[in-house]
Amino acid sequence: MTSTRPALVSTRVTDPSEFDVAVVGAGVVGCAIARRLAKAGASVVILDRAADVGDGTSKANTAILHTGFDTVPGSLESRLVARGHDLLARYADAAGIAVERTGALLVAWDDEQEAALAGLATKAIANGCTEAAVLDATEVRRREPNLGDGARSGLLVPDEWVIDPWSVTLAFATEAVSAGAVLTLSTPVLELSATNDGHEIRVPHGTVRARWLINSAGLGADLIDRMLGYDDFTVTPRRGQLIVFDTFARSLLTHILLPVPTEQTKGVLVSPTTWGNVLLGPTAEDLEDRTDTGTTAEGLAALLAAGERILPALVHEEVTATYAGLRAATEHRDYQIRLHEDRSYVTVGGIRSTGLTASMAIAEHVAGLLAEAGARWSRPVVDVGVPVMPPLGELQVRPLQNASRIAEDPAYGTPLCHCEQVSRGEVRDACHAVVPATDLGGVRRRTRAMNGRCQGFYCGAAVLALVADETDTDPAVLARVTP
Ligand SMILES: Cc1cc2nc3c(=O)[nH]c(=O)nc-3n(C[C@H](O)[C@H](O)[C@H](O)COP(=O)(O)OP(=O)(O)OC[C@H]3O[C@@H](n4cnc5c(N)ncnc54)[C@H](O)[C@@H]3O)c2cc1C
Numbered sequence: 188m189t190s191t192r193p194a195l196v197s198t199r200v201t202d203p204s205e206f207d208v209a210v211v212g213a214g215v216v217g218c219a220i221a222r223r224l225a226k227a228g229a230s231v232v233i234l235d236r237a238a239d240v241g242d243g244t245s246k247a248n249t250a251i252l253h254t255g256f257d258t259v260p261g262s263l264e265s266r267l268v269a270r271g272h273d274l275l276a277r278y279a280d281a282a283g284i285a286v287e288r289t290g291a292l293l294v295a296w297d298d299e300q301e302a303a304l305a306g307l308a309t310k311a312i313a314n315g316c317t318e319a320a321v322l323d324a325t326e327v328r329r330r331e332p333n334l335g336d337g338a339r340s341g342l343l344v345p346d347e348w349v350i351d352p353w354s355v356t357l358a359f360a361t362e363a364v365s366a367g368a369v370l371t372l373s374t375p376v377l378e379l380s381a382t383n384d385g386h387e388i389r390v391p392h393g394t395v396r397a398r399w400l401i402n403s404a405g406l407g408a409d410l411i412d413r414m415l416g417y418d419d420f421t422v423t424p425r426r427g428q429l430i431v432f433d434t435f436a437r438s439l440l441t442h443i444l445l446p447v448p449t450e451q452t453k454g455v456l457v458s459p460t461t462w463g464n465v466l467l468g469p470t471a472e473d474l475e476d477r478t479d480t481g482t483t484a485e486g487l488a489a490l491l492a493a494g495e496r497i498l499p500a501l502v503h504e505e506v507t508a509t510y511a512g513l514r515a516a517t518e519h520r521d522y523q524i525r526l527h528e529d530r531s532y533v534t535v536g537g538i539r540s541t542g543l544t545a546s547m548a549i550a551e552h553v554a555g556l557l558a559e560a561g562a563r564w565s566r567p568v569v570d571v572g573v574p575v576m577p578p579l580g581e582l583q584v585r586p587l588q589n590a591s592r593i594a595e596d597p598a599y600g601t602p603l604c605h606c607e608q609v610s611r612g613e614v615r616d617a618c619h620a621v622v623p624a625t626d627l628g629g630v631r632r633r634t635r636a637m638n639g640r641c642q643g644f645y646c647g648a649a650v651l652a653l654v655a656d657e658t659d660t661d662p663a664v665l666a667r668v669t670p
Pocket of ligand 1: 211212215216217234235236243247249250252374376377402406407411425426427428460512514541
């Protein structure tokens with residue numbers, strides 16, 4: 188890469204000026220693809236306009252490890268979600284990423300929904316969820332005694348689980364970088380042009396050359412496609428607003444509580460998180476603005492009304508935070524993954540509301556397409572091992588509870604964020620990780636610091652001072668970056 192300014196994260200490889208593969212987008216999908224290809228021996232550069240990995244849709248979802256029970260049987264999404272569920276469950280286990288095997292209970296509240304359950308059960312079984320079972324009202328209430336009045340029956344899907352979503356992207360990026368990938372953040376792709384044997388990618392501070400281009404730009408995937416002259420799909424951001432309830436609400440439910448889905452959306456759910464909170468959401472609003480991740484009074488009010496029906500006691504619990512994410516919806520119902528062999532180009536678009544789950548299977552699929560196209564890599568296969576991620580799950584042993592870690596390093600025994608039980612040692616480590624935090628949002632996603640009921644009111648200044656010190660950054664500059 189020719190550059191007049193150093194990239195934010197590791198540019199240990201300043202030459203090659205030409206890579207085997209450029210991956211545009213460092214969300215969960217792009218990082219999964221980069222990991223897979225770097226391990227296979229490709230020299231990979233990952234380009235993202237954001238200042239951190241997973242800073243797009245991947246940081247704001249409902250964190251469910253889906254089975255794909257309600258996907259269209261035979262679709263690419265159905266196949267990749269089912270495969271991705273298994274791959275990611277195994278990977279999370281190896282990397283120490285929190286997963287809670289809660290199961291999901293889809294609740295029918297009226298005649299129409301009840302009538303739909305049998306069809307959904309058949310679809311679930313066709314999608315490989317052979318343990319899916321219809322439950323009567325008594326069994327539904329026995330399992331979830333805090334449900335609102337009027338639950339008629341339910342569909343149990345035992346393999347729908349919750350996962351720590353932030354650590355997934357971070358683990359993929361960490362493994363990719365450890366395997367030699369160059370992660371180049373704060374680097375929007377501005378222009379693409381064809382060379383004799385690949386691509387020239389113009390970024391603000393130089394030009395990157397790559398033989399193959401993988402477009403995993405999420406909400407911007409259609410725009411990258413158009414830079415190359417394709418017009419296969421248009422992204423319409425579908426906003427999902429969510430409410431996070433404090434950990435006191437966690438005892439109100441056992442399963443992920445799902446509504447009967449419609450064509451438009453999976454609907455409003457209530458779900459535990461691996462951090463011990465409860466989520467209520469998301470909304471489904473088609474927008475034009477690809478950056479509008481704001482929440483609205485109407486959206487939150489609609490969620491509370493839906494939540495009160497599902498779990499009446501929930502709406503009396505404390506709200507810790509609200510947020511919104513944008514699904515990369517398109518006019519098509521399936522993923523838009525296409526190999527353009529003549530252009531050495533793969534589009535990975537339209538990864539709507541299941542991309543966290545499907546990420547590893549998407550990467551496997553893309554690697555398969557490249558192999559079929561005869562792509563060859565310039566390096567040997569490399570096995571750097573699965574990275575061990577910080578234990579962020581509420582049911583995991585956190586450093587402040589771990590006597591032997593504290594004995595080795597007292598910084599793990601010094602609380603910094605009391606709400607979320609985060610130590611100084613963890614925040615310090617986040618600043619020096621293979622893919623380090625460079626702002627307070629990055630610290631939140633790597634440690635949980637400032638995510639609790641005070642939202643950083645008490646610990647924010649101490650976290651800021653420590654991060655400024657560890658990263659040698661002016662605290663005033665850090666403070667200006669919204670976490
Ligand atoms: C409300 C909501 C709930 C969801 N719930 C779930 C769930 O429970 N389970 C599940 O599996 N999935 C869920 N999803 C879907 C999942 O979050 C997404 O499918 C997934 O995060 C998509 O990842 P991605 O890498 O494709 O996109 P992103 O994470 O958006 O990454 C794309 C990246 O491309 C970068 N980029 C774009 N244009 C350019 C450019 N020109 N130059 C450089 N970089 C660029 C962006 O900065 C971004 O970082 C949900 C989504 C939403 C919104």
